[in-house]
Amino acid sequence: MGFRLSKIYTRTGDKGETGLGDGRRVPKDHPRIEAIGEVDTLNSQVGVLLAGLAEHSLQHPGLNELIEVLEPCQHRLFDLGGELAMPAYQALDTTEIERLETAIDRWNEELGPLENFILPGGSSLIAQAHVCRCLARSAERRCQQLNAQEPLAGVGLAYINRLSDLLFVAARLIARRQGIAEILWQAAAKPQS
Structure with missing residues (x-):
């Protein structure tokens, strides 16, 4: 593969516009750029989660399965960013969605039913997984905002939802495999009348 970036700065965006893969120039706050940015942020935070999982996998070998499932997600998020930057480009297909659904079903079977709302904490890994979940929802909202203006082809919306x-x-699952109890939400006491 040849060089993709020979120069990091181009000065072409200094006036608040950026180029898309199809040659169009759009404002940096265009919904397409917002969606690309949210997907990129999510990808970076998934990288933080994967680094944490790798650091803890010696103490908790059960975390390796999560690494195996999540590592390809970084590549697929990059693919989704490519689809957003080049609207005619399609990289994702339903096979990847099915892969995520298979993992979800397998993990849910181990976990059993959720009987209460849980809070995002207990360990740094658990909290980081929840940060990634929140960012996936944010990326999904940004992609949907774009979709309302410029309909998206392909399965990107379904992929980000399933992720x-x-x-x-x-x-x-991280909580279970680390042996940490989930933090259950406790409703606020009702005011006395």
């Missing part, structure tokens, strides 16, 4: 589901279940 947020996977990250929620991953947070629960």
Whole structure:
């Protein structure tokens, strides 16, 4: 593969516009750029989660399965960013969605039913998985805002939705595999009348 970037700065964006893969120039706050940015942020935070999982996998070998499932997600998020930057480009297909659904079903079977709302905490890994889940939802909202203006082809919206589901279940599985009790939500006491 040849060089993709020979120069990091081009000065072409100094006036608040950026180029898309199809040659169009759009404002940096265009919904397409917002969606690309949210997907990129999510990808970076998934990288933080994967680094944490790798650091803890010696003490908790059960975390390796999460690494195996999540590592390809970084590549697929990059693919989704490519689809957003080049609207005619399609990289994702339903096979990847099915892969996530298979992992979700397998992990849910181990976890059993959720009987209460849970809070995002208990360990740094659990909290990071929830940060990623929240960012996946944010990326999904940005992609949907773009979709309302410029309909998106392909399965990107379904993929990002399923990824947020996977990250929620991953947070629960991390807690289980680390031997940490989930933090259950406790409703505020009702005011006395």
